[in-house]
Amino acid sequence: MTVYAVFFYIIAALIIASAGLAITRKHMVHAVLYLVVSFIATALLFYLLGAPLVGIFQVILYAGAIMVLFLFIVMMIRMAPGPDRPFPAGHFLAAFGVCGIYVAAALLVAFSSGPETGRPMAAAAASPAAFGFYLFDRHWLAVEMISLLLLVALIGALHLGRAGRRKKSGNKEP
Structure with a gap:
C-alpha cells in the first residue's frame, strides 16, 4: 500500500466520521462545524487525487461561503437543542436499508467489472x-x-x- 493510499483512506474515514457526526448532533452549530470539517476533508481528497482547483473551489464555496451562510441562519433562528431522546427505530431501519443498498451496489460494481479495469486511468490535467x-x-x-x-x-x-x-x-x- 502506498503513502497516497494511506492518506486516501484516512481522509475518507474523516469525511465519513464528520458527516455522520453532522447528521446526528442535536445542537445545530455543532452540526454545521462538523459539516465544515467534512467539506475541508473533501477538499483535501480532491487535492490528493490531482484536482487542486476543485479542492480550492470546495474550500471557498462550501466551507467558506455556504457554511458561513448556514451559521448566520442558525444563529438568527436561535434554535434550542432538541430533547436528548434517541431516534425512533424505524429511522434506523430505513437508514440501514439505504446504506445496505449503497454497499451492495458498490460491491457489485467492484467485483463485476471486466479485466480492463486493472489498468490505471490516464491522468487528465487542465x-x-x-x-x-x-x-x-x-x-x-x-x-x-x-x-x-x-x-x-x-x-x-x-x-x-x-x-x-x-x-x-x-x-x-x-
Missing part, C-alpha cells in the same frame, strides 16, 4: 485558465443562474434578519 475558459464559454448560463440563486439566498437571509429584529424592537424599519 490549468485553471483552461477550466475557466471552458466553464464561461460553454456553461455561462448555468454560472449566471447559480450566481442569481446565491443573490436571492443572500437577500432572503437579510430579509429574515431584519424581520426578526423588527419584531424584537417593536419599531418599524423600512
Whole structure:
C-alpha cells in the first residue's frame, strides 16, 4: 500500500466520521462545524487525487461561503437543542436499508467489472485558465443562474434578519 493510499483512506474515514457526526448532533452549530470539517476533508481528497482547483473551489464555496451562510441562519433562528431522546427505530431501519443498498451496489460494481479495469486511468490535467475558459464559454448560463440563486439566498437571509429584529424592537424599519 502506498503513502497516497494511506492518506486516501484516512481522509475518507474523516469525511465519513464528520458527516455522520453532522447528521446526528442535536445542537445545530455543532452540526454545521462538523459539516465544515467534512467539506475541508473533501477538499483535501480532491487535492490528493490531482484536482487542486476543485479542492480550492470546495474550500471557498462550501466551507467558506455556504457554511458561513448556514451559521448566520442558525444563529438568527436561535434554535434550542432538541430533547436528548434517541431516534425512533424505524429511522434506523430505513437508514440501514439505504446504506445496505449503497454497499451492495458498490460491491457489485467492484467485483463485476471486466479485466480492463486493472489498468490505471490516464491522468487528465487542465490549468485553471483552461477550466475557466471552458466553464464561461460553454456553461455561462448555468454560472449566471447559480450566481442569481446565491443573490436571492443572500437577500432572503437579510430579509429574515431584519424581520426578526423588527419584531424584537417593536419599531418599524423600512
